[in-house]
Amino acid sequence: MSATSAAAAPAAAAAPAAAAPAAAADWLAADAAAEQQREQQQQKKKRKELQQLRDKEEQLQLCVVLQLQRLQHPRMMSLAAASLLLLQQQQQLVADTLLLLRRSLQEILSSSSRLFVGTKRACEERMNYLQQQQQQQQQQQRQQQQQQQQEDEEIDWDKVEIRNEDTLCWPKKIQQQQQQQRQQQQQQQQQEEDEELFVMLQSPPSHELALGSKGLQRLICSFLEPPDILRFSRVCRATLELQAATDEEIWSVLLRRHFPKATLVNPDEQLQQQQQQQQRAAVRDKGFFQSLPNAEAGHSRVAAAAAANEQQQQQQQQEQQQDSCKRLDAETWCSGLSSSSSSSSSTSSSSSSKAGRLSSSQAFRLWQTGLLQPEQQQDAPWLYSSSSSSSFYSSSTLPVGDLLQLAAARVSGVRTADPLAAHQAALRALFAAAFKIKGDICCSKRVSIILQALQQQQLLIDREVRKQASHKP
Known part of the structure; x- marks a missing residue:
């Protein structure tokens, strides 16, 4: 009995010693996880605050633009009057934005491309700047050429300075003139700073007129599919609202529409x-x-x-x-799925043992597990192979003119009564015109084709909306 009790004593003492490092490890891991969760929450709060700040600033800019549009030409108003009108008409908006604003009202309005903030003189110069810029450049070039010719040919002896024999030095007229010019410039700057600031409405850029605000982009994207949204974001990448294609609100709506049980993963x-x-x-x-x-530390650690x-x-x-x-492309998967479904439907009539047409949920589960791997049998319409180019490249792109003509013909051929194949062909042609032409070649023609396709898509959407409204009691 004494031997067994003596053997059990060190075992009982070693058990808590082994459990201590495990408990410490769990505590450290829990602390690290808690710190990371706090950092994530802080980052989310910062993102929300920034988004709210941008929305409020856009609302303030829009209110000022609407106020200036009611005025007659020149559409200009002092900054103090604009702030008073905002306080009178938009009290709730100003009260909400005061809690979030980090910049002055002048900086907020000047950040808009449709507004110009400055003195009255600066606003007038801004209005006449674009008209007089070319004329001034031409006049300056002519004057410089004439001055160079006169300096090379003649010397104006009347302007030559006479030596001062009393002081035996040349008079310092040049330095005095420079000092006077500096003083005048400083006085002008002080006067401009002391003057009252004005807000002027200027013509917006062409891309803002075509695409509009972020709300319009969200409305357009809500009617499109995910690949179409990506194309739309590539088309409007020159705009100021680049976040429309990466907005969580758009993708959450699409996710609920196609996969109601799925969630977005960061x-x-x-x-x-x-x-x-x-x-x-x-x-x-x-x-x-x-x-x-310690004896077995080396071998066990290795x-x-x-x-x-x-x-x-x-x-x-x-x-x-x-x-x-x-990581499969959406278009290749869709085309492969359509080809596989057509082949399966053709073979199902001959053999009853094969599977029939799959539903969307079954196809998605098979594709996610890797059991369904579609193959793209049709070649892309923008690729071709020839004997002359086979020695250099296995495949090359179509000429730009032929590719754009093909895209225009397919877009103009799509109608409401056309089958699904025509729509898929038009989508492939649009994809080629938007992405497979490198550089800014034929930019106007590409933009016209894509805008025409968007207009036809909007007509189809309007027709479906009317149908739904007519079916409702």
């Missing part, structure tokens, strides 16, 4: 979760190494580190394979 959160898991694994390995005896590295490499390879399988 890739930053996934990376943070992976980092948390790695930190926890590192802390556990450290606690495991500390709990090992073996454990090698096993952990092998496991991490295997996990990374599996994740890379899954990502490569899932």
Whole structure:
């Protein structure tokens, strides 16, 4: 009995010693996770505040633009009068924005491309600047040429300074003139700073007239599919509202429409979760190494580190394979799905043992698991191969003129009564015209084709809306 009790005593003492590093590791991991959650919450709050700030600033700019549009030419108003009108007419908006504003009203209005803030003289110069710019440049060039010719040919002896024999030095007239000019410039700057500031309405750029505000872009994107939204964002990349294609509101609506049970996943959160898991694994390995005896420390640490590295490499390879399988283009998947569905429907009549037409949910599950891998059998319409170019390149692009003519013909041929194949052909032609032509070649023709397609799409949308309204009781 004494021997068994003596053997059990060190085992009981070693148990709490081994449990202590594990508990410490869990505490450290929990603290790290809590800190990361706090950082995420702070970042989300900052993003929300910035978004609210931008929205409020846009609303203030729009209110000032509407006020200036009611005035007669020249549409100009003092900054103090504009602020008073805002306080009188938009009290709630001003009260809400005062809590978020970090810039002055002058900076907010001057950041808009439709408004110009400055003195009355500066506003008048801004109005006449574009008209007089070319004339001034031409006059300056002519004057410079005439002055150079006169200096080369003649010397005006009347303007030559006479030597002052009393002081035996040349008079310092040039320095006096420079000082006078500097003083005049400083006085003019002080006068301009002391003058009252005005707000002037100027013509907006062409891209803002064509595409409008962020609300209009969201409305257009709400009627489009995900690949069409990406194309639309590429078309309007010159605008000031580039966030329309990356807005969570648009993608959340599309996600609810197509996949009601799915949710948006932030890739930053996934990376943070992976980092948390790695930190926890590192802390556990450290606690495991500390709990090992000193005699077997060298061999056990090397073996454990090698096993952990092998496991991490295997996990990374599996994740890379899954990502490569899932990263399929939307158009290739759709075209492959249509071709596979057509081939399956043709073969199902001959053999009853094969599967029939798949539903959207079944096809998505098969594609997500990797069991369904569509193949694109049709060649892209913007690629061709010839004997002359086969020695240099396996495939090359169509000429720009032929490609644009093909896109225009397919866009003009799409009507409400056309089959699905015509719509798919028009989409492929639009994709080619928008992305496969490098550079700014034939930009006006490309824009006209894409705008024509958007107008036809809007007509189709209006027709569907009218149908739904007519069917309602």
